[in-house]
Amino acid sequence: MVMEFYFDLILKEAWKFQALTLPNPAVGALVLDKYGKILSLQAHKQAGKPHAEVLALQEAYCELTSDKRIFELEESREIHQFLKENAKNIFEDCTLYVSLEPCLNEGKTPSCAKLLAELKIKEVCIATKDVNALASGGAEFLESLGISVIKAWELEELQTIHKKAEELLFPFVCLQNKGSFVLFKYASRLNGSIEGGQISSPKMQEFMHNIRAISQTLLISGKTIREDNPTLDTRFATFKDKKNPNVVILTKMQNFPKTAPLFDVPLRKIEIVSKIPKLKGFVFCEGGSEFLKTLKPYCDLLLLLISPRFSAEFQKIMQIEANCKILHTQMVGEDLALWLQL
Amino acid sequence: MVMEFYFDLILKEAWKFQALTLPNPAVGALVLDKYGKILSLQAHKQAGKPHAEVLALQEAYCELTSDKRIFELEESREIHQFLKENAKNIFEDCTLYVSLEPCLNEGKTPSCAKLLAELKIKEVCIATKDVNALASGGAEFLESLGISVIKAWELEELQTIHKKAEELLFPFVCLQNKGSFVLFKYASRLNGSIEGGQISSPKMQEFMHNIRAISQTLLISGKTIREDNPTLDTRFATFKDKKNPNVVILTKMQNFPKTAPLFDVPLRKIEIVSKIPKLKGFVFCEGGSEFLKTLKPYCDLLLLLISPRFSAEFQKIMQIEANCKILHTQMVGEDLALWLQL
Numbered sequence: 001m002v003m004e005f006y007f008d009l010i011l012k013e014a015w016k017f018q019a020l021t022l023p024n025p026a027v028g029a030l031v032l033d034k035y036g037k038i039l040s041l042q043a044h045k046q047a048g049k050p051h052a053e054v055l056a057l058q059e060a061y062c063e064l065t066s067d068k069r070i071f072e073l074e075e076s077r078e079i080h081q082f083l084k085e086n087a088k089n090i091f092e093d094c095t096l097y098v099s100l101e102p103c104l105n106e107g108k109t110p111s112c113a114k115l116l117a118e119l120k121i122k123e124v125c126i127a128t129k130d131v132n133a134l135a136s137g138g139a140e141f142l143e144s145l146g147i148s149v150i151k152a153w154e155l156e157e158l159q160t161i162h163k164k165a166e167e168l169l170f171p172f173v174c175l176q177n178k179g180s181f182v183l184f185k186y187a188s189r190l191n192g193s194i195e196g197g198q199i200s201s202p203k204m205q206e207f208m209h210n211i212r213a214i215s216q217t218l219l220i221s222g223k224t225i226r227e228d229n230p231t232l233d234t235r236f237a238t239f240k241d242k243k244n245p246n247v248v249i250l251t252k253m254q255n256f257p258k259t260a261p262l263f264d265v266p267l268r269k270i271e272i273v274s275k276i277p278k279l280k281g282f283v284f285c286e287g288g289s290e291f292l293k294t295l296k297p298y299c300d301l302l303l304l305l306i307s308p309r310f311s312a313e314f315q316k317i318m319q320i321e322a323n324c325k326i327l328h329t330q331m332v333g334e335d336l337a338l339w340l341q342l
Numbered sequence: 343m344v345m346e347f348y349f350d351l352i353l354k355e356a357w358k359f360q361a362l363t364l365p366n367p368a369v370g371a372l373v374l375d376k377y378g379k380i381l382s383l384q385a386h387k388q389a390g391k392p393h394a395e396v397l398a399l400q401e402a403y404c405e406l407t408s409d410k411r412i413f414e415l416e417e418s419r420e421i422h423q424f425l426k427e428n429a430k431n432i433f434e435d436c437t438l439y440v441s442l443e444p445c446l447n448e449g450k451t452p453s454c455a456k457l458l459a460e461l462k463i464k465e466v467c468i469a470t471k472d473v474n475a476l477a478s479g480g481a482e483f484l485e486s487l488g489i490s491v492i493k494a495w496e497l498e499e500l501q502t503i504h505k506k507a508e509e510l511l512f513p514f515v516c517l518q519n520k521g522s523f524v525l526f527k528y529a530s531r532l533n534g535s536i537e538g539g540q541i542s543s544p545k546m547q548e549f550m551h552n553i554r555a556i557s558q559t560l561l562i563s564g565k566t567i568r569e570d571n572p573t574l575d576t577r578f579a580t581f582k583d584k585k586n587p588n589v590v591i592l593t594k595m596q597n598f599p600k601t602a603p604l605f606d607v608p609l610r611k612i613e614i615v616s617k618i619p620k621l622k623g624f625v626f627c628e629g630g631s632e633f634l635k636t637l638k639p640y641c642d643l644l645l646l647l648i649s650p651r652f653s654a655e656f657q658k659i660m661q662i663e664a665n666c667k668i669l670h671t672q673m674v675g676e677d678l679a680l681w682l683q684l
Contacts, residue, residue, distance in 0.1 A: 001380050035377030038343050190646065190682070191660040192534015304532065308682070312663040318533040321654040326678055329671050336668055338678070340532070340650070 006030060006038075006097045007127050007152065007161040010052075013043040014099050014168055015328040018339060019183060019211050019303075020046060022282045025172035027052040027100045031060035034093030034122075039063040046214070046239065050076040053098050053112045057083055057091070057119070064090050076109035084118055095123040099165050102126075102142070103135040113138035117145050125150040127158075127165030131173055167327050167341075171282075174300045180279040182219075182298050183211075185286050187305040192317040194288065199307045202236070203333025208305065209237035215245045216281030221291040222251030231261040232286075244268045245284070248277060250294070289319040296320065301327070302340040348372060348380075348439045349469050349494065349503040352394075355385040356441050356510055357670045360681060361525060361553050361645075362388060364624045367514035369394040369442045373402035376435030376464075381405040388556070388581065392418040395440050395454045399425055399433070399461070406432050418451035426460055437465040441507050444468075444484070445477040455480035459487050467492040469500075469507030473515055509669050509683075513624075516642045522621040524561075524640050525553075527628050529647040534659040536630065541649045545675025548578045550647065555584035558623035563633040564593030573603040574628075586610045587626070590619060592636070631661040638662065643669070644682040 010028030018026045027044045029052035040059030044052040058079050061070050067086070073079045102112035102124065116124060124147060130136040143149045152158035152165065166173075174181040185208065187199040200208065212218065213234040224230065234242045246269040247262060254272065263270060271277070276298060285295055292299075302324065324340040331337075352370030360368045369386045371394035382401030386394040400421050403412050409428070415421045444454035444466065458466060466489060472478040485491045494500035494507065508515075516523040527550065529541040542550065554560065555576040566572065576584045588611040589604060596614065605612060613619070618640060627637055634641075644666065666682040673679075 001383065005380075005383075032379075033377070035375070035379050037374075037378035038347075038380070041343065041347075188534065190534075190666060190680075191662070192530065192532075193659065308666045308668050310660060310662045310664040310666070312661045315659060315661065317535065317657060317659055318652060319654045319657065320533070320652045322652040324532060324650045324652070325676065326650050326673065329673075329678060331668065331671075334667065336671060336680070338532075 003125060003150070003158065004161055006032070006125070007099070007158070007165075009041055010043075010097050010099050011127070011161075011164050011168055013041055014052065015339070016330060017043050017045050018168070018328065019171055019282070020214060022171060022181065022214055023047055023175055025100055025169050027098065029053045029056035029096060029098040031056050032095040032097070033064065039094070048108050050079055051103065051109060051112050053096060053102055053116065054079050054109070056096065057087070057115070060094065061087050061090070080110045080115050083115065087119055089120070091119040091121045093122050095125065096121055097125045099127040099168060101128070101130040101136060102138040103130065104137040104141050105135050107135065113141050117142060117147065121147060123148040123150065125152070127152045127161050128169060129153060131169075131176055170341075171301065175282065180281060180283055182279055182283045182285065182295070182300045183303055184292055184295060184299045184301075185284065185303040185305065186288065186292070186318065187307065188318070189307050189309050189311050191310045193311045193314040194318060195314040195316045196311060200305050201307065201333050201335050204305055204307075204335040204337070206236045206238060207332045207337070209234045210239050212245060212284055213237040213239045213242035214282065215284035217279075217283045218245050218247045219279075219283050219285040219295070220247065220249055221287050222249060222253060222256045223290065224287050225249065225256035225260050225262070229257070229260050231265060233265045246270065248273060250274075250276060250291075292318065293320055296322070296342060299342050302342055304338040304340060306336040306338065308334055308336070345467060345492070345500065346503055348374070348467070349441070349500070349507075351383055352385075352439050352441050353469070353503075353506050353510055355383055356394065357681070358672060359385050359387050360510070360670065361513055361624070362556060364513060364523065364556055365389055365517055367442055367511050369440065371395045371398035371438060371440040373398050373433075374437040374439070375406065381436070390450050392421055393445065393451060393454050395438060395444055395458065396421050396451070398438065399429070399457070402436065403429050403432070422452045422457050425457065429461055431462070433461040433463045435464050437467065438463055439467045441469045441510060443470070443472040443478060444480040445472065446479040446483050447477050449477065455483050459484060459489065463489060465490040465492065467494070469494045469503050470511060471495060473511075473518055512683075513643065517624065522623060522625055524621055524625045524627065524637070524642045525645055526634055526637055526641045526643075527626065527645040527647065528630065528634070528660065529649065530660070531649050531651050531653050531656075533652045535653045535656040536660060537658045538653060538656040542647050543649065543675050543677050544578070546647055546649075546677040546679070548580060549674045549679070551576045551579035552581050554587060554626055555579040555581045556624065557587045557626035559621075559625045560587050560589045561621075561625050561627040561637070562589065562591055563629050564591060564595060564598045565632065566629050567591065567598035567602050567604070571599070571602050573607060575607045588612065590615060592616075592618060634660065635662055638664070638684060641684050644684055646680040646682060648678040648680065650676055650678070
């Protein structure tokens with residue numbers, strides 16, 4: 001198959017964990033053996049956990065050796081160490097595809113570029129450059145050691161892949177460049193209706209609570225408290241070290257019940273503001289038409305969660321004027337999530 | 343990779359041509375070489391054209407031999423003949439994945455099962471059995487010749503794949519079992535709004551006109567003529583032998599202009615009825631809420647075409663009550679198509 005095929009596989013795998021990896025980028029990777037067989041397909045899942053390349057090498061190691069001990073390791077540092085000790089030579093004919101330039105620096109986890117160099121992997125195909133000055137330089141480092149590096153951004157036939165990789169990286173780039181990534185989420189039914197209580201399925205709620213759990217701030221309006229009276233906690237999140245993000249309530253009138261359940265969630269700061277404050281870190285916004293209209297100039301992406309039903313009873317829909325680009329769609333249980341660029 | 347991975351690839355490839363292959367089923371196929379490398383990934387595209395297996399073998403032959411002459415052939419019979427003459431032994435270590443049991447009979451095109459047998463392919467992995475009595479028996483035939491056959495429907499770990507393959511096959515099964523497949527299509531914006539003229543992009547119109555071009559009947563309501571005054575032709579279709587399907591207008595009042603452009607389309611029969619007639623063949627329905635409500639008991643699938651924009655001006659949405667299952671989503675240009683089971 002052509003290179004686009006493998007790049008597409010890793011980009012789609014990475015999108016499954018979009019936003020969940022923040023403040024790290026969403027990244028996908030796969031390993032091909034010397035005959036071109038796919039040995040692994042992996043994505044980075046959460047900051048602090050192993051990078052996509054490391055997970056792909058871990059899975060590929062087991063495929064090549066049938067040595068399952070490597071799956072007992074969860075810490076990136078341990079997997080790096082294990083591979084350096086046990087995977088001598090076995091990757092020398094292999095190709096690694098990765099959606100982002102492998103990191104050269106040692107951050108929370110060791111350098112991926114250095115691991116690839118030590119394993120003497122034959123070829124590394126990269127969809128886009130790292131914009132983070134600290135971590136970048138991996139491609140040049142690998143090339144300087146004689147490893148073949150395919151850089152999608154330099155090849156005309158891979159410009160579409162490069163563009164898709166940049167779209168995948170967009171939330172990370174927002175954080176890097178302007179210090180914030182602002183994601184607005186709302187849920188609707190197939191016919192667009194947004195009223196009538198809980199719309200999303202339990203699986204989608206879990207997905208959404210996982211995103212909440214890694215956001216720094218939940219930004220909502222006074223109207224949301226008045227109308228939905230939400231708890232805005234992370235009780236359905238499956239992330240181990242989940243926390244309840246701080247809440248910022250944007251309101252002019254302050255006419256909402258100060259005894260709403262969201263005020264009872266422990267270990268949370270709540271701020272009530274009358275103007276949009278300086279947005280910092282990963283800001284997750286939830287609300288309706290009016291709130292989206294207010295926040296639109298600040299919104300980086302829109303996450304639309306569609307439940308697979310029609311309602312004849314509820315007819316209220318989002319009232320905004322906007323052209324979007326659909327960056328990615330994914331099923332989450334029986335519901336559909338759309339990532340939209342406004 | 344595990345078998346599910348390859349089955350998922352061919353199912354997704356086949357969905358791209360859902361309905362477009364009718365009265366044939368949508369089918370996907372791929373070939374792995376002896377090392378497990380993917381040599382090809384293909385889908386059946388239109389009735390009368392080569393089956394998915396034949397296209398996958400054609401592409402795989404070129405990958406293995408670099409002999410591009412095979413791509414000069416478009417007729418299934420020619421490709422069968424070429425492979426039988428030129429591909430002796432080269433597929434003996436290969437595995438073919440296919441979403442539907444290879445046909446045993448000679449129909450418009452020669453038997454796929456017999457071709458696979460003659461090429462002495464090592465293994466055939468099949469997602470679901472053929473329900474067509476005329477074409478079925480391919481799996482047993484291959485097994486009787488000593489070819490390894492993996493049948494997803496017999497393996498517990500492949501039940502999800504089998505179910506997905508049945509969903510893919512559903513339109514074909516409707517035609518087989520009840521003599522009709524009824525597809526209702528409508529277009530909306532991201533916020534659900536359906537008013538305000540042409541909603542779909544040119545790419546989506548082309549997709550939709552291709553579906554129209556292979557349907558036997560367009561079923562619409564008098565209200566659609568009154569409000570949209572459509573031509574209901576296939577001018578944007580890219581299918582070579584495209585035709586303009588017959589139109590059935592369901593109306594009680596007959597209060598629509600008899601000079602509407604759809605009456606001027608040549609070589610078309612138009613029937614005006616006051617009750618839902620006996621539906622036969624592939625019936626493509628287009629309309630709004632009221633019409634969908636009327637047709638819902640007869641509808642096999644719903645095709646929702648979503649344009650990537652929000653409208654503040656247009657707020658009218660589909661007013662029906664229904665729970666659906668999202669069977670498949672696909673990007674068509676910048677728009678999104680959802681295949682829904684009502």
